[in-house]
Amino acid sequence: xxxxxxxxxxxxxxxxxxxxxxxxxxxxxxxxxxxxxxxxxxxxxxxxxxxxxxxxxxxxxxxxxxxxxxxxxxxxxxxxxxxxxxxxxxxxxxxxxxxxxxxxxxxxxxxxxxxxxxxxxxxxxxxxxxxxxxxxxxxxxxxxxxxxxxxxxxxxxxxxxxxxxxxxxxxxxxxxxxxxxxxxxxxxxxxxxxxxxxxxxxxxxxxxxxxxxxxxxxxxxxxxxxxxxxxxxxxxxxxxxxxxxxxxxxxxxxxxxxxxxxxxxxxxxxxxxxxxxxxxxxxxxxx
Amino acid sequence: xxxxxxxxxxxxxxxxxxxxxxxxxxxxxxxxxxxxxxxxxxxxxxxxxxxxxxxxxxxxxxxxxxxxxxxxxxxxxxxxxxxxxxxxxxxxxxxx
Numbered sequence: 001x002x003x004x005x006x007x008x009x010x011x012x013x014x015x016x017x018x019x020x021x022x023x024x025x026x027x028x029x030x031x032x033x034x035x036x037x038x039x040x041x042x043x044x045x046x047x048x049x050x051x052x053x054x055x056x057x058x059x060x061x062x063x064x065x066x067x068x069x070x071x072x073x074x075x076x077x078x079x080x081x082x083x084x085x086x087x088x089x090x091x092x093x094x095x096x097x098x099x100x101x102x103x104x105x106x107x108x109x110x111x112x113x114x115x116x117x118x119x120x121x122x123x124x125x126x127x128x129x130x131x132x133x134x135x136x137x138x139x140x141x142x143x144x145x146x147x148x149x150x151x152x153x154x155x156x157x158x159x160x161x162x163x164x165x166x167x168x169x170x171x172x173x174x175x176x177x178x179x180x181x182x183x184x185x186x187x188x189x190x191x192x193x194x195x196x197x198x199x200x201x202x203x204x205x206x207x208x209x210x211x212x213x214x215x216x217x218x219x220x221x222x223x224x225x226x227x228x229x230x231x232x233x234x235x236x237x238x239x240x241x242x243x244x245x246x247x248x249x250x251x252x253x254x255x256x257x258x259x260x261x262x263x264x265x266x267x268x269x270x271x272x273x274x275x276x277x278x279x280x281x282x283x284x285x286x287x
Numbered sequence: 288x289x290x291x292x293x294x295x296x297x298x299x300x301x302x303x304x305x306x307x308x309x310x311x312x313x314x315x316x317x318x319x320x321x322x323x324x325x326x327x328x329x330x331x332x333x334x335x336x337x338x339x340x341x342x343x344x345x346x347x348x349x350x351x352x353x354x355x356x357x358x359x360x361x362x363x364x365x366x367x368x369x370x371x372x373x374x375x376x377x378x379x380x381x382x383x
Contacts, residue, residue: 056310147309150337154317182338210340 001156002286003149003164005034005183007207009199011170013191014219017252018274019167020044020261023126025278029163031129032152034145034179036117039133041167044259047122047129055117055132055147057140059096061089067108074100074109092137116140119147121155128155142174149179163286171199172206180207185285187243188216192227200231204238214240215285217277221245241284244277246270293360294324300358304350306343313347320369328362330355335370344371348381 004022008015016033019041023031033041061082063074068087075083078100082093089100091114101109116139119132130152132144152164168179180186186207190200200216207214216235221228228245235242249270255262263271301319302312313319320333334351336344348366355364366381368374 143308143310146337147311150309150311150316153337154315157317182340 001153001162001164002185003153003166003183004185004187004281004285005166005168005180006187006189007168007176007179007203008170008189009172009201009203010190010193010196013170013189013196014246014252015170015189016041016044016167017256017261018187018189018217018219018246019165020126021263021271021274022165022278022281023124024261024263025275026163026165027126028161029127029165030152030156030159030161031124031126031131032148032164032166033129033131034148034166034175035169036132036134036141036144036148036175037169039131041129042122042131044256044261045124045126045129046259047120047124047131049120049122051121052118054115055119055134055144056113057116057143058114058138059098059111060091060094060114061096061098061100062110062112063087063089063100064108064110067106069106069108071105073103073105077103095139114138117144119144119151121151127161128159130155141169142178145169145175145178172202176203176206180212181210183212186212186214187281188214188240189219190216190231191219192221192224192231194227197227197230197234201234201238204234204240208238213285215243215281216240217243218245220248222247243280243284244273246273246277290324290326293326293328293358294322296358297322297324297330297355297361300354301351304347304354306337306347308343309337313351318347319351321367328360329365330361330363331365331367333367333369336368339370339372341371344368344373345377345380348377352381 006015033039080093082090117134122129130148132148169175190196247269251268252262252270255265302314304313322332368378
């Protein structure tokens, strides 16, 4: 079983679109949407949820007003300004650090496990999928990513699938680290813009820190020849495999609006490039 | 006690070992493979951490051993470790 994780550094470069295209081409995979803070692969693959559960990944403080003597120590100590003047803890601001719990002289602060999100096992037209949603303002996305990846592996073993396609999160933070650790290969999708290059460099540094093989794809490479050249130069210097380049294609937008991957709408410049990239992926990475 | 009954007991006991990262028990996470229990209480299993760099692997392996040891009629435990970068080291420690 191979696990391919698709990340980007910068958001909006085309991770999810490419993941859906790879799922269309591979057809023997389990999908995992690990962008749990802003999951969107489900929009393209229209899942039928077959199992769902609550995710409890953190704690929140609550003040027992019967015990509270209104000393207000907790208000002064809270680094997140989560406790109001009338001693109510805002669940949106509380990080669950527990300082209020430890400093309260009356043991009036209670730390309670909350529901931070939901996770799902679904069927899609591209095969099974593990995915999740973290509720707005909730923390511990890394834990939820670990859970989604684990359940994707369980599905792959049960259904004898040879590939797990992971749609990762943008950035280089906790959910990305949780998405890539222990993966077989990481594909970084970037675009020829200044932030695309900068954030790709950071993503490459992160993944190289884990000693995981990396490939790079440049999406919409033809909107800036100069930007693409800079990305190619960086990839050569960093020893990263440039797997391919995808041209700008309005057909991608049309497909997105129809909630399909671009390959489902027949031949086009982006689709042809993606097919070549997938063939190279199979030849160079999975072999 | 029949081996099948003992195997059920071991599975139930292992279902109480929770991975702190996911909040799921290790049986649901499919971390235990090839579980075998003989009539005379010899348990063997393969422990596959969720990642080759799982930071909880040592702790979980220890919890697995202690949980099985706590059951009646268990004579020996053999834990093999796979899919982990320090598998040999962990295997030596947990089987001491």
